Amino acid sequence: MRLRPFSLGLTSPLETARGAIDRREGFLVAVDPDADGESAPAPGLGEATPLPGWTESRSACETALRGVRTGRDGGDAALADDATLADDALSRLDPAETPAARHGLALALADATARDAGRSLSSRLARGEGLPAPAETVPVNATLGDGDPEAAVTAAESAVSAGFDCLKIKVGARSLDADVERLRAVRRAVGDGVALRADANGAWDRETAREAVERLAPLDLAYLEQPLPADDLAGAAALRSAKTGTGADADPPVPIALDESLAARGLDAVLDAGAADAVVLKPMALGGPDRALAAATRARAAGVEPVVTTTIDAVVARAAAVHVAAAVPDVAPCGLATGSLLESDLAADPCPVSDGAVAVPSGPGLAGSAFDGLP
Ligand SMILES: O=C(O)CCC(=O)c1ccccc1C(=O)O
Numbered sequence: 001m002r003l004r005p006f007s008l009g010l011t012s013p014l015e016t017a018r019g020a021i022d023r024r025e026g027f028l029v030a031v032d033p034d035a036d037g038e039s040a041p042a043p044g045l046g047e048a049t050p051l052p053g054w055t056e057s058r059s060a061c062e063t064a065l066r067g068v069r070t071g072r073d074g075g076d077a078a079l080a081d082d083a084t085l086a087d088d089a090l091s092r093l094d095p096a097e098t099p100a101a102r103h104g105l106a107l108a109l110a111d112a113t114a115r116d117a118g119r120s121l122s123s124r125l126a127r128g129e130g131l132p133a134p135a136e137t138v139p140v141n142a143t144l145g146d147g148d149p150e151a152a153v154t155a156a157e158s159a160v161s162a163g164f165d166c167l168k169i170k171v172g173a174r175s176l177d178a179d180v181e182r183l184r185a186v187r188r189a190v191g192d193g194v195a196l197r198a199d200a201n202g203a204w205d206r207e208t209a210r211e212a213v214e215r216l217a218p219l220d221l222a223y224l225e226q227p228l229p230a231d232d233l234a235g236a237a238a239l240r241s242a243k244t245g246t247g248a249d250a251d252p253p254v255p256i257a258l259d260e261s262l263a264a265r266g267l268d269a270v271l272d273a274g275a276a277d278a279v280v281l282k283p284m285a286l287g288g289p290d291r292a293l294a295a296a297t298r299a300r301a302a303g304v305e306p307v308v309t310t311t312i313d314a315v316v317a318r319a320a321a322v323h324v325a326a327a328v329p330d331v332a333p334c335g336l337a338t339g340s341l342l343e344s345d346l347a348a349d350p351c352p353v354s355d356g357a358v359a360v361p362s363g364p365g366l367a368g369s370a371f372d373g374l375p
């Protein structure tokens with residue numbers, strides 16, 4: 001296994017209620033089972049891009065990856081086959097402790113396996129979960145950071161003219177009054193035909209969140225993401241049934257999506273608490289593409305809508321997340337149109353955004369030859 005560190009700036013910082021994201025640093029992970037000269041499967045490429053708050057720190061990620069041994073270094077390993085060695089290595093990375101490190105290696109191994117089979121990553125992932133053939137395109141939302149109402153309207157209008165019909169807007173960084181005014185201005189500017197999502201990144205207490213759903217209900221949000229702190233599942237469950245008016249004036253409740261709560265409490269706790277209408281699945285935070293798709297399947301079975309997104313990953317992990325989303329039948333718009341937020345990237349994007357959707361690379365593996373030459 002080889003690691004190559006990278007550091008990529010954002011074109012402009014993504015302003016959220018938990019501060020600005022202005023740079024993404026991580027590691028490309030290459031596995032080359034043929035490095036020892038035996039006839040062996042294809043090489044594979046992965047990416048580990050930690051984001052504290054969602055994953056381990058960069059140094060914990062690096063330490064975990066450098067501690068992994070995938071090669072034949074004597075002992076019992078000399079007798080084991082490649083697949084056993086790979087499974088052993090992967091099982092030493094705890095998805096709860098070092099999800100980004102596990103993502104990096106799991107993706108590299110899954111890419112190698114898919115290449116070996118001559119199939120795309122999404123079709124291998126779908127097969128592993130007993131799902132039908134994956135989609136060829138995935139609908140995506142535009143991602144708009146915090147800003148004043150004029151900036152929000154300008155960004156929303158340019159996203160809509162670029163073909164997006166679903167916008168996700170960060171809230172919770174300013175007063176509720178200011179956020180309500182911004183979202184009203186955006187709704188007025190884009191009309192009723194565009195789906196709006198708002199993401200508070202855990203900014204509000206219960207009282208503010210309740211007031212927020214009351215005042216936002218007339219704007220017909222597709223959902224409000226993480227209104228309350230990650231730990232507060234009971235609060236989120238109560239918010240789902242909060243009244244949004246009285247009698248004939250009542251608007252339908254605002255659907256609640258949870259994101260940070262998954263890393264803090266786990267998917268099972270979120271589903272058991274009845275805390276979410278939708279869950280935001282970040283493969284980097286969940287410990288790998290395989291685990292993200294398994295989570296999507298479990299959420300669906302519980303009647304909760306899965307949405308796949310990233311931690312603003314570089315192109316390798318973004319393409320992997322596109323494959324995960326493609327394997328979810330009829331997936332809702334996903335947060336995968338973030339390539340343009342990066343100043344530069346590790347390679348040309350094999351999943352370009354067009355008309356509010358991204359193309360799913362046909363393979364083999366992650367993206368055929370698109371990443372040849374990496375790391
Ligand atoms: O979902 C999207 O549209 C993009 C991803 C995104 O918003 C995000 C990116 C990095 C860290 C956290 C988040 C988030 O969803 O809260």
Ligand SMILES: [Mg+2]
Nearest residue numbers: 199225259280
């Ligand atoms: Mg979020």
